[in-house]
Amino acid sequence: MCMSRHYDVDAVRREFPAVERMVYLDSGFQTPLARPVKAAIELFLREGIETAGPKSVWLDRVERTRAKVARLLGVTADEIAFTKNTSESMNIAANALPLQAGDNVLMIHGDHPNNAYAFLNLQRKGVEIRFIPMTDVVDAESFAPFIDERTRAISMSHVTFHAGHRFDIESIGAMCASEKLYFVVDVMQAIGVVPVDAKAIGASFIGSGSHKGLLVPQGLGLLYWDKSLAELEPAYLAAASLAEIPDDLIARPDKMAPSPAARRFELGNFNLPAVHALGASLDMIEEIGVQNIQNHCFDLGDHLIARLDELGVRLVGPRDRQHRAPHIYVIALPASDWLGHFEENGVRVSPERDGIRVSLGMFNTVTDIDRLIDVVRKRGLGRPSAAA
Template identity: 60%
Template sequence: MTDIFDLASLRSEFPVTKRMLYLDSAHQTPMATPVRAALAEFLVEGNESAGPKPVWVRRVETARENVAQFLNASPGEIAFTKNTSEGLNIAANAMPLIAGDNVLMIEGDHPNNAYAWLNLRSKGVEVRFVKLGDTEVANAATFAPHIDARTKVISLSHVTFHAGQRHDVADIGKLCASKGVYLVVDVMQSIGVLPLDVKQLGVSVLAAGVHKGLLTPQGLGILYVKDGLDELKPAYIAMSSLANPPDDYIARPDDMAPRKDAGRFEMGNYNLPDLHALSAAIELINKAGTANIEQHVLALGDRLISHLDELGVKLVGPRSRTERVHIYVLDLPVAEWMEYFTQNQVRASPERGGIRISFGLFNSLEDVDRLASLIKERHKQTSRSQAVEQID
């Protein structure tokens, strides 16, 4: 155990930890018991009272307040979407970009981010990819030499899924503010794992889904749009996006002004079950505290790195504490190691550079030690069979 929070009681909310060594929170987190209970309660309400929709809709607003507080934003800056991709596409299509403008990204960033911007090439918008090694993190200096008079947007992941780099978004935010460039950040990997403060980060737009650090099943996304960016216009319109939706449900062609707040980007009915789950998940996360979760997963990372050094296994991403969080890619041949881990009830992910180990708030130092002893065991097996081959 690390002594940062009451891990034993938190871990007991994740029954999956009794069945397997779950080291794959960057893929999706296992469902916690309070989240399951919130979903079950929603199902009972739907089943037994045909859905108290006004109550559910009120709870959507509570969830919005919870999310806003979580990000140090105001509720009017939060829209609910389907996932990260939808949020990033909303952002890309809302920006006042014209032919000849350019968008800066990191080469190899998540394709769901890249495609949202690459799709604007049909309008004559250029996407420029900046190169960055797997052990490096992006900061203002990474982008500054690439900015010109037609650079309108920088878009990147906060924490990368493929090497675990934690980019210095606050530094990039300062650069964007000084150059009048929008900053769009995919926080899918960092939300719920690190404290996120939109003001401190200096972002224009944040997008995420809920199925990783936010401990909620797939199908719901969060979009933060900074207050006052009125020039960001929704590409799609539904009643829910309008400032004055018609009470009689008859469309008014002469009154289609969008809402002023981030709700202008929302489309129709919500994912109500997931919103119930999300409020329960945020309550659980707040009990632990994101600053504590960050310290906890960093401590697990420290332990993992010291094991890897002893075992002679290279880390694909950065080693420094300020440049990583909960994602660690081990430079091991993917096919054989994935098979070995699966046989030993270890859940991890195959990644570009090796095997991705990622921690959640429920993981323990003992989990890390168990992983290390499995790697050691496999190394022993391999050297034994190599010795036998040499004798043969």
């Protein structure tokens, strides 16, 4: 039996058949699918095959899922838009900001490229992108020296994919409020494992995909928009983005005001199978509680760090709970040497810039961590590059 102080992890594990077939430590890459997610997609397929709809039922589920996403982020449903993935969310955000040539946006060097490129593309409009250095701790003080009178926004990840930093976005959000800067946050690696409270963060936009902590197949993203920022308008428009959708579906050039809700940023039809999947996965997450998932992953992370210390293998990125993500750990074993060994021994992990990334999900256990350590021991650390 695999104990957790926070919830019945054995019961959770039974919902993820893949994790009994391998040691799955790669949720930061993509989630294995759970049975309730499969059932929700199958329901959609059955309805499509047997009754060709009805679309109104599907759209009703879209709205119920939107409300669940809103609950997860502590906001109202009219502040949530569905997108394709994080990249689309970040591009929508970047292009909605009222930026002019000579303005600048601050980002963190080495942050996820899907966030960086969305903003770097604004260089075409003459917007300057300034990168601050990435250190284990990034907070308001890290950004402050780079702000000048033309700084308009900060965009960054909450949790980094490549070393599991968990940055102090509350302090940065508070500084953005006092300096009147827009604040755009990519929560792709945080959501579903780390509590994300959009209002406490003070974000203007929050973007994410859903194929990691949200347990859904690729192809569905989320965008939170602070609806008090009505000046943030969409760069692209479709009928459903408008405040008034013409009944006869004939476009009216004189009635193009965007919706007062976040659907102003939505384009056309939805990824309905994935939205069904998300409805089911959010029920699972809500039932366990994100705080419990976070605490469980922190406990596993403490165990991993202790076992790595015994072996003399260094952790890349922050060690203490205050600054590290609960579920993403990069260990200083060169990926080119070690990835094949993990694969051969049935352990799924990812290669990263500075080592091997071990990333946890709600279903992982101490036994998974111990199996990883056994696989490291089995090969030994004879190579000088492997140890601290």
